[in-house]
Each structure stands twice: as structure tokens, then as C-alpha cells.
């Protein structure tokens with residue numbers, strides 16, 4: 001059998017390992033951490049369990065596909081359910097909205113609660129479906145770096161619709177046209193944060209995202225988000241894939257412009273293919289530092305990062321669900337701080353993810369596990385200790401105002417994740433969550449391809465390369481990469 005080495009066991013690394021094994025490769029995965037999953041991991045603090053990174057799960061069929069190609073019945077290995085309420089939204093003036101998965105119910109809810117005509121919501125989601133239908137086949141499911149992506153009937157149909165796909169306007173401008181209420185504009189602008197971008201700069205094309213959440217659905221894995229990692233890891237082990245943990249790759253070995261293996265713990269390990277799942281920017285700075293650098297791609301602005309407080313809360317809040325948003329009063333100022341000032345505003349939008357609502361053993365009886373997160377700039381060497389202290393006070397003050405509580409007195413355990421620790425734990429450049437930002441209309445073309453144009457037999461997958469960050473796109477990166485490889 002031909003041998004493939006995968007550097008990193010993030011979600012895309014796991015998917016790549018499974019895909020190449022099913023193509024007949026003998027696969028070895030080298031992972032610098034002691035555990036698989038990269039950003040998709042978990043932490044346990046006392047009797048509280050937290051999903052450490054991603055919390056929103058869409059397109060579960062992508063996980064199922066990996067079981068199917070391996071000849072397994074997905075339902076025997078990975079279970080999940082569809083959410084009835086996608087998110088609970090709160091504003092400081094006391095207004096609240098439940099984003100029901102049922103489109104008509106959601107449209108009625110915003111008409112009653114916010115005065116937004118139900119028809120506008122239906123129109124917005126129809127538009128979102130339209131963008132998805134025309135752009136997903138081109139930008140999500142295929143390499144942008146192969147001629148046959150651009151010369152086919154699907155591509156031709158999309159070119160004809162370019163004007164209607166939001167490429168020439170910003171997400172905010174498009175949403176201001178669609179909705180009459182500022183709160184609805186804010187609610188739909190939030191989707192820019194799903195890939196770490198700024199709704200006041202990113203093209204309206206990103207209005208594709210609500211389609212995933214509303215028209216297709218948001219889901220929760222029965223055993224938490226980390227079970228995505230665990231179930232794929234178990235499948236990989238079952239398929240005979242060899243994992244080496246605590247094994248940091250030091251260099252990709254290249255001979256005559258061909259990748260021939262990796263250097264790990266001063267040992268040369270040879271293979272026919274090398275697949276890099278490590279963040280592309282840091283990979284070029286370290287394990288590919290002797291190779292030609294794709295400078296333009298490396299210099300692209302990165303997505304935002306996150307500041308997370310994992311809090312064990314010794315009380316239940318019945319008004320909260322799995323996903324909760326406490327909106328800032330001035331959204332534009334918030335993004336201005338993140339993307340222009342490299343700072344955090346005094347009134348950030350607070351996201352609280354509480355898996356114990358769906359999985360009750362994640363917190364003791366009558367308690368909740370709060371993953372409390374705000375979007376923050378990526379790491380540019382700011383004084384994070386100071387920023388974190390100030391942000392913690394702003395977050396607590398906001399929660400107290402909106403939920404009419406004294407949250408500090410209810411925090412039983414605490415751990416913090418910030419851009420510096422995200423970079424340390426997963427090697428992601430500047431601690432950015434999603435690789436490059438999508439703040440300009442050319443961003444899709446300025447991501448690294450799923451292969452190296454300079455080095456034969458070297459491939460790339462993961463959130464820092466095409467088609468982008470977030471679980472669904474990472475899984476597609478592994479699929480596009482595997483489809484390029486001939487058996």
C-alpha cells in the first residue's frame with residue numbers, strides 16, 4: 001500500500017485520514033497534542049464538562065458520509081438531534097426573540113416581538129437559499145485552483161447570477177435593505193461572525209450562512225460537540241489508522257520538489273504523500289520554512305479570535321437555551337474595536353453556550369455549564385491580561401443587567417481561553433478562529449489551495465485553506481483534497 005502522513009488531527013485531519021484510508025492508503029497521523037481534535041476538544045473542570053471550541057453544529061450529513069464511505073452505519077456510531085430553537089436572543093431594553101427552527105414560527109415571533117413584518121424574514125431566508133444554491137457548488141465543494149471548476153455548466157449558471165449574489169455590497173447594507181427593524185439587521189449581521197468576519201465589510205454573499213441554520217437546520221450531537229472528534233477518532237482507529245500523539249512534526253522533508261515524509265523527534269519518516277492539517281501560515285513559518293513562501297497568501301488579514309470564560313454556574317436559568325446571545329447596543333462600534341482598533345469595546349455581544357440544557361450530565365443537578373464567549377481581535381501582541389480583566393467586568397455587568405442577576409456570586413469554577421492560548425494549543429496563526437477573514441470580496445481566492453503548486457505530493461486541509469474555517473468547510477477541505485489524489 002502507498003503511505004500517507006497527516007500532520008495534525010484537527011477535524012479536517014481526521015476526515016482526511018479516513019478518506020485516504022478508504023482509498024487504500026496506509027495512514028499515519030502525527031499530532032503535537034496528547035489528544036485528537038485540535039480546536040474541537042473538551043475540558044473538564046470539577047464536575048462540569050465543556051466543549052472547548054466549536055458549539056454550533058450544521059450539516060451533520062458530512063460526518064455521516066465519513067462513516068458511510070468506511071462501510072459503517074452512521075447511526076450506530078454518532079447520534080444527534082435537530083434543535084427546535086436555534087438561538088435565544090436578548091437585548092438590553094428587555095426585548096427577547098426565540099429563533100425557532102420552524103421558519104413560519106420564527107417569522108411570527110419577530111413580527112410579534114420586534115415589529116418586523118414576517119414576510120421580510122421569509123424573503124431573507126429565500127435569498128439566503130438562492131445564494132447557497134448558486135455558490136455552494138462552486139466555492140464550497142470544489143477546488144478553486146483547477147480549471148474544470150470554472151469551465152462547466154454549474155459555473156456558467158453562477159456567473160450569470162453574480163449580480164444577485166451579494167458580491168458587490170456589504171452584508172450590513174444588504175440586511176438594512178431587507179429589514180425595517182435595527183434589531184433584525186443586527187440579528188442577521190451576526191452571521192458574519194460565523195467565520196470571524198465583520199458584517200460592515202464582508203460581502204453580502206455571506207448571507208448564505210442563515211440558510212444553513214434555518215433552512216437546513218442546527219443540530220446537537222447527543223454526547224456533545226466533542227463527540228464529533230471522538231466518534232471520528234474511534235472510526236479512524238477501527239480502520240487501522242496509526243495515531244502518534246505528543247509528536248510534533250518539525251519539518252516536511254522535500255527532495256527534488258517532492259514531499260517525501262516528515263521529521264519527528266529527530267527521526268525521518270517517509271511516505272508517498274504528506275497532508276498538512278496544521279494552520280497554513282504557521283506551517284510555512286516552521287515545518288515548511290526552507291520552502292518557497294506564498295507571501296501574498298500568508299499576509300492576508302486573519303479572522304477574529306475569541307475570549308471564553310468556562311464557568312460552572314450553581315443555579316439554573318430557565319430562560320436560557322443551548323445557544324444564547326446578549327446583544328451589544330452598538331454593533332458597529334463593537335466590530336470597529338475588533339477589526340480596526342484591535343481592542344474590545346466596553347459593551348460586547350455576549351454568547352453563552354450551555355450544553356447542560358441538552359446533556360444534563362455536563363453539570364451537577366440544578367447547575368449549568370456556561371461557555372461564555374465574546375468575539376475579540378486576533379493576537380497582535382495586545383496587553384491581553386489587561387483586556388481580559390476589563391472584558392470580564394463588562395461581560396459580568398452585561399449579564400447582570402440583561403438577566404437581572406448577580407452572576408459573579410454564582411460562578412463556582414472558572415477557566416479562560418484567549419487568543420494567545422488558542423494559538424498555543426492549536427498552532428493557529430494569531431489565535432484566529434477561522435484562518436483568513438472574509439472581509440473582502442476576493443477572500444475566497446486568497447486562501448491557500450488544497451495542494452502545493454511548488455511541492456509535489458504535498459496537500460493541505462483545514463480551516464486555514466480552501467474553502468475556509470468552521471467544521472463544515474474543514475470537512476469539505478478534506479473531501480476536496482482527497483478527490484484530487486489519485487489512487
Ligand code: FAD
Pocket residue numbers: 007008009010011012013030031032033036037038039040052053054055056057247248249250277278279287306308422425426427428433434461462463464469470471472474
Ligand atoms: P485545528 O483544530 O486547527 O487542529 C490542527 C491540529 O494540528 C491541532 O490538533 C494541532 O495540535 C496540530 N498541529 C499543529 N502543528 C502541528 C505539528 N507541527 N505537528 C503535529 N501536529 C500539529 N466552527 C464551527 O463550525 N462552529 C462553531 O461554533 C465554531 N466555534 C468556534 C469557537 C472557538 C472558540 C474556536 C477556537 C473555533 C470555533 N470554530 C467553530 C472553528 C472550528 O473549530 C475550526 O474551524 C476547526 O475546528 C478547525 O479544524 P482544523 O482541521 O483546521 O484543525
